[in-house]
Amino acid sequence: xxxxxxxxxxxxxxxxxxxxxxxxxxxxxxxxxxxxxxxxxxxxxxxxxxxxxxxxxxxxxxxxxxxxxxxxxxxxxxxxxxxxxxxxxxxxxxxxxxxxxxxxxxxxxxxxxxxxxxxxxxxxxxxxxxxxxxxxxxxxxxxxxxxxxxxxxxxxxxxxxxxxxxxxxxxxxxxxxxxxxxxxxxxxxxxxxxxxxxxxxxxxxxxxxxxxxxxxxxxxxxxxxxxxxxxxxxxxxxxxxxxxxxxxxxxxxxxxxxxxxxxxxxxxxxxxxxxxxxxxxxxxxxxxxxxxxxxxxxxxxxxxxxxxxxxxxxxxxxxxxxxxxxxxxxxxxxxxxxxxxxxxxxxxx
Amino acid sequence: xxxxxxxxxxxxxxxxxxxxxxxxxxxxxxxxxxxxxxxxxxxxxxxxxxxxxxxxxxxxxxxxxxxxxxxxxxxxxxxxxxxxxxxxxxxxxxxxxxxxxxxxxxxxxxxxxxxxxxxxxxxxxxxxxxxxxxxxxxxxxxxxxxxxxxxxxxxxxxxxxxxxxxxxxxxxxxxxxxxxxxxxxxxxxxxxxxxxxxxxxxxxxxxxxxxxxxxxxxxxxxxxxxxxxxxxxxxxxxxxxxxxxxxxxxxxxxxxxxxxxxxxxxxxxxxxxxxxxxxxxxxxxx
Numbered sequence: 001x002x003x004x005x006x007x008x009x010x011x012x013x014x015x016x017x018x019x020x021x022x023x024x025x026x027x028x029x030x031x032x033x034x035x036x037x038x039x040x041x042x043x044x045x046x047x048x049x050x051x052x053x054x055x056x057x058x059x060x061x062x063x064x065x066x067x068x069x070x071x072x073x074x075x076x077x078x079x080x081x082x083x084x085x086x087x088x089x090x091x092x093x094x095x096x097x098x099x100x101x102x103x104x105x106x107x108x109x110x111x112x113x114x115x116x117x118x119x120x121x122x123x124x125x126x127x128x129x130x131x132x133x134x135x136x137x138x139x140x141x142x143x144x145x146x147x148x149x150x151x152x153x154x155x156x157x158x159x160x161x162x163x164x165x166x167x168x169x170x171x172x173x174x175x176x177x178x179x180x181x182x183x184x185x186x187x188x189x190x191x192x193x194x195x196x197x198x199x200x201x202x203x204x205x206x207x208x209x210x211x212x213x214x215x216x217x218x219x220x221x222x223x224x225x226x227x228x229x230x231x232x233x234x235x236x237x238x239x240x241x242x243x244x245x246x247x248x249x250x251x252x253x254x255x256x257x258x259x260x261x262x263x264x265x266x267x268x269x270x271x272x273x274x275x276x277x278x279x280x281x282x283x284x285x286x287x288x289x290x291x292x293x294x295x296x297x298x299x300x301x302x303x304x305x306x307x308x309x310x311x312x313x314x315x316x317x318x319x320x321x322x323x324x325x326x327x328x329x330x331x332x333x334x335x336x337x338x339x340x341x342x343x344x345x346x347x348x349x
Numbered sequence: 350x351x352x353x354x355x356x357x358x359x360x361x362x363x364x365x366x367x368x369x370x371x372x373x374x375x376x377x378x379x380x381x382x383x384x385x386x387x388x389x390x391x392x393x394x395x396x397x398x399x400x401x402x403x404x405x406x407x408x409x410x411x412x413x414x415x416x417x418x419x420x421x422x423x424x425x426x427x428x429x430x431x432x433x434x435x436x437x438x439x440x441x442x443x444x445x446x447x448x449x450x451x452x453x454x455x456x457x458x459x460x461x462x463x464x465x466x467x468x469x470x471x472x473x474x475x476x477x478x479x480x481x482x483x484x485x486x487x488x489x490x491x492x493x494x495x496x497x498x499x500x501x502x503x504x505x506x507x508x509x510x511x512x513x514x515x516x517x518x519x520x521x522x523x524x525x526x527x528x529x530x531x532x533x534x535x536x537x538x539x540x541x542x543x544x545x546x547x548x549x550x551x552x553x554x555x556x557x558x559x560x561x562x563x564x565x566x567x568x569x570x571x572x573x574x575x576x577x578x579x580x581x582x583x584x585x586x587x588x589x590x591x592x593x594x595x596x597x598x599x600x601x602x603x604x605x606x607x608x609x610x611x612x613x614x615x616x617x618x619x620x621x622x623x624x625x626x627x628x629x630x631x632x633x634x635x
Binding site for chain 1: 446619
């Protein structure tokens with residue numbers, strides 16, 4: 001009882017402290033820290049996109065980086081090279097993403113599981129190859145360099161602190177909306193399809209179209225991440241949309257815990273800081289990350305959040321069990337204290 | 350017919366030969382094991398690089414081919430027994446393990462062989478200029494086609510004329526029943542995975558001779574292999590042949606006439622096939 005109250009109190013306090021730390025970051029963090037956090041946010045959008053499809057819809061998509069890159073290329077081509085002012089290249093980019101997602105979705109969503117994975121992989125690679133081969137429009141390997149953010153309502157987003165705040169607000173808003181989607185009837189139907197599409201179809205749900213809408217939502221999130229990425233890094237080139245990035249995003253989701261809403265965010269956070277740490281010592285970042293993922297997949301398929309949850313639950317069980325046993329002991333003698341106290345709590349958890 | 354067209358068709362057949370070597374093992378493994386080995390492309394790259402190093406050290410192309418094929422087979426064996434076997438039957442962890450392995454291998458290759466394109470030199474004896482009906486074409490490419498045909502016939506004999514093949518086919522059709530009838534599915538898994546690794550090792554050395562090896566060719570190759578098996582249908586040998594032939598011609602004519610857009614052409618037959626027959630041309634409904 002006491003502990004429940006304590007955790008109920010601790011949660012909002014911890015959240016508030018976390019939020020304040022994040023918002024105040026430009027005041028105490030170095031330029032490098034800000035850059036790292038902006039990277040976490042734009043790759044976070046990508047990971048959330050992959051994680052939503054995988055965690056909520058049971059679809060492993062390796063094509064999300066293509067959507068991530070499409071908005072970037074739209075901005076590079078229309079905004080940077082043709083000089084079309086701010087919101088239009090971005091909106092056109094989002095439009096292109098939605099059209100492409102519609103086309104890929106219509107074809108690939110007829111399939112499930114590994115076939116879906118293979119088709120999305122192939123489409124992602126086709127986009128990558130197109131970007132490398134097309135020299136007339138997309139400049140092949142070199143892509144677009146030197147793209148700068150915009151000035152809006154007198155706020156200069158070329159200032160990295162301003163850009164960080166904008167990204168943070170967008171990310172928070174995006175996560176809030178996604179949270180609402182996940183917990184809406186639509187999200188529940190999507191979960192049902194993940195578990196058993198056949199049964200959901202028998203119940204009268206339009207399975208194909210629910211997955212289709214989920215695919216569009218995910219593509220949109222990847223596209224928004226791509227906008228932030230291209231403005232902050234100033235660069236869009238084929239390596240951004242390469243398969244290895246899509247695989248990275250998938251593994252990041254698993255690292256965080258694919259069945260948790262916050263899994264992709266936690267995974268991105270850890271993976272990006274890991275990259276910062278490892279690359280101080282060696283260039284073989286991907287090799288280490290690959291090995292870490294092998295270990296995660298083999299020994300902790302639920303990811304970091306899964307580990308944390310199981311540790312917390314064990315401790316929680318242990319403490320509440322101990323408290324209950326003690327009160328029981330005090331109240332009515334030793335015979336009741338012999339009961340195994342964990343059982344009831346387990347049901348609650 | 351124009352000589353140029355014939356050369357393009359021959360180029361397409363050469364590509365198809367390589368695609369078949371890549372796709373056939375993968376499609377069998379997928380059909381039987383229901384896992385998709387996403388490190389297939391990385392196996393190709395590593396096999397090619399090992400072949401390159403052996404070629405450099407000994408100057409013997411045959412030895413390079415053998416080394417590439419055997420080393421990948423051994424790697425495949427170790428990977429299958431020590432890692433994949435631990436998560437057997439779970440789609441997602443199996444796929445993720447192969448993905449993580451592909452990352453490790455690709456980075457390892459980059460560390461050892463660097464970022465430049467490498468290619469094996471063909472010995473003159475294996476690469477005579479052969480002229481048929483007035484059209485001269487490198488002999489090594491004919492050799493590649495021949496190797497692919499030999500592999501196709503070998504696989505067909507193995508699958509349809511031996512007890513082992515019957516067991517594998519039974520496993521592809523219905524894993525549980527085959528297992529209940531006394532087929533040791535576990536051993537079948539390993540055998541099919543080894544065949545797949547062996548073929549991709551060979552493909553690596555052949556591809557490293559006929560094309561080039563560079564960081565990034567692993568994922569390109571993986572894409573081709575996947576397109577072949579999606580087109581042809583999972584688990585179907587005939588499907589792999591037909592898929593490879595279609596993709597080979599698209600690659601050849603596409604890169605000649607629409608160099609900047611031909612990769613999109615690859616996606617077109619995929620979209621058509623999936624819209625009409627989601628299980629692939631020769632695949633069975635699962």
